[in-house]
Amino acid sequence: MPETIPADSVGIVQPQKLHFDEPLQLVSGRVLEEYDLVFETYGELNADRSNALLICHALSGDHHAAGYHSMEDRKPGWWDVAIGPGKPFDTNRYFIVCPNNLGGCKGSTGPNSINPKTGKPWGADFPIVTVKDWVVSQARLADRLGIEQWAAVIGGSLGGMQVMQWAIDLPERLRHALVIAAAPKLSAQNIGFNEVARQAIMSDPDFHGGHYYAHGTIPRRGLMLARMLGHITYLSDEAMRAKFGRELREGKINFGFDVEFQVESYLRYQGKSFVERFDANTYLLMTKALDYFDPAAEYGDDLAAAFRRALADFLVVSFTSDWRFPPSRSEEIVRALVQADRNVSYTEIEATQGHDAFLLPIQAYLDTLYAYMKRV
C-alpha cells in the first residue's frame, strides 16, 4: 500500500463503464446483442481531441493500467512504470484510455456476466472473441468518447497484436502503432503451451463444462496449473536462475513432494493467487484469441500485404531473453512493414527478464518509449 501517492503517479483512479446496445457481429459468426465495456482514463482530452492514446492489455491484464483504486492498494495498475506525469505515456500531454476487453472478467461483458437471454452467467456459452472483435469494440468506445483518431495505439504481447490489427483494419483511426514483445501469429510451441493450459482447466472436475458458476465451484486446480505454466514461459531461464537458482526453501532436501525449491514455492504462490483474481473461462477465451490471431490470413498469408493497408507509423520493440515471442518474431513484423513501405522503428532491448520485461522498469526500454513518444 502506498503511504503517499508518488509524484509521478496518476493517483487515485476510478473505472468507468459504458453500455453498448448496438449488436456486435463477431468473427465467429455469432452476435453479441449488447455489452458493457469498463475502462479507465488518465490525463485530459485536449480541445481538438488529438492527444488520445489507447492502451491494449495482454492475456491476464485489465483496464487498471496505472494509479491506485484506493490508498489500501498494495500495487498500482499493471503498466504504472510507463503511464503517469513525466513517464513515457505522459498524462500531462496525453489522454490515455485503457479498456478491459470483451470476454474479460473485470467488468466488461464476459463469461462471468449475466446473459440477458437466460438471466444466468454466460459461462461456456459466451462466444469466442478474436483480436479483430476487440478492435471493433474498442473503436465503438472511441466513438463514444469522441475520439476520431488515436494519437497512438499501444500494447505488449496480446496487446501488441491488437495494435497490429487496429493498424490494418482501421488505418485512418491511428497515427502511431507501438507493438511490443509480440508476434505476427503464434508458433506451434506457443499453441502447444496454450493447449496444455486449456486442458488443465477443462479437465478439472470443478469446471463442469464451463458452467461452474451454476455449480458453485471454481476450477482452481486447473487455473492454478495454467498460471504456473504461463509464468515459466513469461520468465527467461536466465531470470529464473538469477531469481531462484536451485535455492532450497528450508536449506535442505526433504525427500518429499512438498515445496522444496524456491522456484516451486514461487510458482505455487503465483498459481494460487491468480485463482483469486481471474476467471477460468476468460483465461480460455484469451488463449484462443492468441491462437487465432493471424492478420496475414485475410491477405493470402502475406503479412506485408496486410500491412499495406496501414497508415500509421510503427515502433516495434523486442527483448533479447524473451523466448515466448523472441526478437526473431518481432523481426518478422518489421520485415513485413519494410516490405509494405511503412515507417517503422525497431529496437531490441537487452534484458534478462524474458517476456515479462515489457512490464518492467528497464531504463533502456522506458527511454525508447519516451523518445518515440516525442514524435507522436
Add this chain to the structure above:
Amino acid sequence: MPETIPADSVGIVQPQKLHFDEPLQLVSGRVLEEYDLVFETYGELNADRSNALLICHALSGDHHAAGYHSMEDRKPGWWDVAIGPGKPFDTNRYFIVCPNNLGGCKGSTGPNSINPKTGKPWGADFPIVTVKDWVVSQARLADRLGIEQWAAVIGGSLGGMQVMQWAIDLPERLRHALVIAAAPKLSAQNIGFNEVARQAIMSDPDFHGGHYYAHGTIPRRGLMLARMLGHITYLSDEAMRAKFGRELREGKINFGFDVEFQVESYLRYQGKSFVERFDANTYLLMTKALDYFDPAAEYGDDLAAAFRRALADFLVVSFTSDWRFPPSRSEEIVRALVQADRNVSYTEIEATQGHDAFLLPIQAYLDTLYAYMKRV
C-alpha cells in the same frame, strides 16, 4: 508390427528379473529391504567379461531398449536405432544390459509393486530414489551378472546423469562414460516444468494422495497434462514448426475448444496414450530424481572436484536445438572434466529435433557414437 525382423535388429528379446534380498540404504535415509530389478540383455558376455555395456534409461524409459517382445509389437525398444548388430552399440561385439530403474513401473520394484510389509501396493509410501541409489542398485545387478567393470556406461538425459554418477561414485567399475543430452544439474526452469507436472498429477482428485491403486482410480487427467507439457519441452520450437506449423485439423477454425490445430491433436494423443503405459507415482519419482541430481553438491559445489574422482574416459554429446538441456549445459560438464584433467571428447550435433534428438536416427549422431565405440 514388423512383418519380418530387420537384419540389424537384436530380434525377439525376453526381459529377465532378479530378486535382491540385501537391504538398500537410500540417500533419503530410508531403506528398501528387498527389491526386484527387471532388465534385458543383448549380445554375449565374452570370456573375460570385459565387453559389457550398461544402458541407463531416461524419465519415461524402461529396460526394453532394443528388439521386439513379439512379432505383434508395433515398435521396437526405445533405443533400437543405436543397439543391434552393426549399430553403434554393436551386439556382435558387446554384451549390453539395460535395467528398469527402481521406482519404475515396468517390473522393477516401484510404487505399483506390492509392499511386503502391508501386502498392498506401495503407492505414495514408496521411498524417493535418487540417481545415486540407482547407481548402487545397478552395481549390484552387475555383481550378480559377474561384471566387475563395464566397458562403458551410457545414457541420454536422466540416463546421462546416471552415467556421470557412476563415473564419480564407482570410478573403477567403468572404462568409458557416454553422457548424452544431459546437464550437471537442473536449472530453475527445468525444476519449474517438473513442478507443474507434479502439481498436475497430485492435484488430480483421482490421485488420492498417491494411493489411487487402492481406490481403483488412475490420475489420468494429471498424468496426461504432465506428458503433454513434457512433450513440448522435448521438441524444439523449430521441430514443432516443421511438424505442425499452424495446420488446422479440419482445414478451418471452428471457434470452439475441441481440437483445432494439429499440434493440439498430437499433444492430446501423446498424453492419452502415455496414461495407458505409465504410472503416475513413477512419473513423480523420476522428476524428483531429476530435480535432486547434483553430483557437485558433495564436493563443495565444485563439479571439477567431483570429476577428479572419475577414472573413465568421457564422450559428451549435445544437440543444437535441445532447449531442455542445451549445449551450454553439456559444455559445463566438459569444462569441469577438462579442469579435472580427465579425457573427454565433446561433440555438438546439428539437429532440429530438440531434446528428443538423442533417441532419433540422426546420421551424424550415430556416426559419432559408432566412431567413439571403436575406442572402447
